[in-house]
Amino acid sequence: MSVEQAVAALREAYRTGVPCPPLRGALLAEGDVETAYAVQRAMLAGWVAGGRRPVGAKVGLTSAAVQRQLGVDQPDFGTLLADLAVPDGDQTSMTGLLQPRVEAEVAFVLGADLPHEQVTSVDVIRATDHLLPAIEIADSRVAGWDISIVDTVADNASSGRYVLGTRPVRLADVDLRLCGMVLEHAGEPVSVGAGAACLGNPLHAVAWLAGTLARAGSPLRAGDLVLSGALGPMVPVTPGAAYVARISGLGSVRVCFAGEG
Amino acid sequence: MGVVEELAIRLDEAQQAGKAISQLTATTELDVDTGYQIQAALVARRIQRGELMVGLKLGLTSQAKMTQMGVREVIWGRLTDAMRIPDGGTVEVGRYVHPRVEPEVAFLLTGEPGPFGSAVRAVAPALELIDSRYANFRFTLPDVVADNTSAAGFVLGPWQPVPDGLDNLGVLLEVDGRVVETGSTAAILGDPRRALAQGTHLAARAGVRLAAGWVFLAGAATAAVPLAPGSHVRAVVEGLGTASLKASE
DSSP: OHHHHHHHHHHHHHHHSOOBOOSBTTTBOTTOHHHHHHHHHHHHHHHHHTTOOEEEEEEEOOSHHHHHHHTOSSOEEEEEEGGGEEOTTOEEOSTTOSSOEEEEEEEEEESSOBOOSSOOHHHHHHHEEEEEEEEEEEOOSBGGGOOOHHHHHHTGGGOOEEEEOSSOBOGGGSOTTTOEEEEEETTEEEEEEEGGGTTTSHHHHHHHHHHHHHHTTOOBOTTOEEEEEESSOOEEOOTTOEEEEEETTTEEEEEEEOOOO | OOHHHHHHHHHHHHHHHTOOBOOGGGTSOOOHHHHHHHHHHHHHHHHHTTOOEEEEEEEOOSHHHHHHHTOSSOEEEEEEGGGEEOTTEEEEGGGSSSOEEEEEEEEEEOSOOSSHHHHEEEEEEEEEEEOOSBGGGOOOHHHHHHTGGGEEEEEEOOOBOOOSOOTTOEEEEEETTEEEEEEEGGGTTTSHHHHHHHHHHHHHHTTOOOOTTOEEEEEESSOOEEOOTTOEEEEEETTTEEEEEEEEO
């Protein structure tokens, strides 16, 4: 019962552009992450039935600060859809975004399946075809981003859109732990960080995701895209603004937001 | 004795005793220019005791700290040889009021004016030990300027050739081997090279010329963390290496 009601609340928020109240408490039991993933799967099934194409997954809650804030000790994941990709440098409309925030991440593109339930960094290194710099446009269907773990899991890990760089880089050419990250708005840094901010190393986030998805029966496959998690704090989007993310060794990626109205 | 000298003595004694005092502005109205006069008098006392000027440091170089203090301009302070801590060396926490550490990038200066390439001979990863002499690490802008921008100590890692890009090197602050802060040199005014340009300009305004062999601490790449007795602290800068210190009681 609560799954259907949570799905209905999220669909309404997507349809109207008006965020819903938190799902926890009224619709989902606090801490019931399993049921929250059932909501996420039901939402995804609806999107796929409507012809939308899943292309990979994103890892969320990868920073120690965010995990402390939500009182959790592990990340979460959501599904990436092809139609939510914004071309590098393009302007994206504010329509359909409720309360977007941007963050810079390392995107992994897999060249091999990751079928095992127990995954090591070696598996991820071998399976990685290339890396791209990415901007994730996170968004929440929950009013005021007032989320607990069950709210964000049900809401596809607070996914919005994403922007990928276009110049592939080999894993061996980047220091994923030490790489600097700066997200700039009008030439000024609005968020800074380094690779280690993402679970100590973005590679660890991908290994966690691969094992988690394999255990859930839907392992990562060759060709899948993985957004591994933020390298610094999220920044609320200003309508009309442009953001550039630069990751040391990976290059840069940019996105512009249309003005309101 | 003038009021500037009197306030400098108060700060000097607080630093030597490792005991906090109340803000100077609690009893005396001060502007930033007077703050710099007090700082000059404060460091002059240290020079009279035999310390040597070895460089400059910048403060409030991050957007977050500028917003917190409600300012738009960086501040600068003076470094003496007594503040130098050898790489891997030990500091006694008890000698300070409430020390904190932050990872930085340091420049070795040629003493030549002009563009970055001719003004800087080498670059090093660095740790700065900051220690406000004011209770609870709380101060106004004139207070912190007078207090030599909380300068207390610095560690320099090995000098390296100036890399092609300095504007986005990843920076980690590790305590006992755990990463406690992550950042980038981009946090330093968007690019640490800007820090040198602004520092040179501000120091010149006060009649201070950067000398050959001086060290320039460009600013913090992450938030500062309290220095706990017994801990080992390391700054790691992408492509530059590390600088570390050990804290004793």
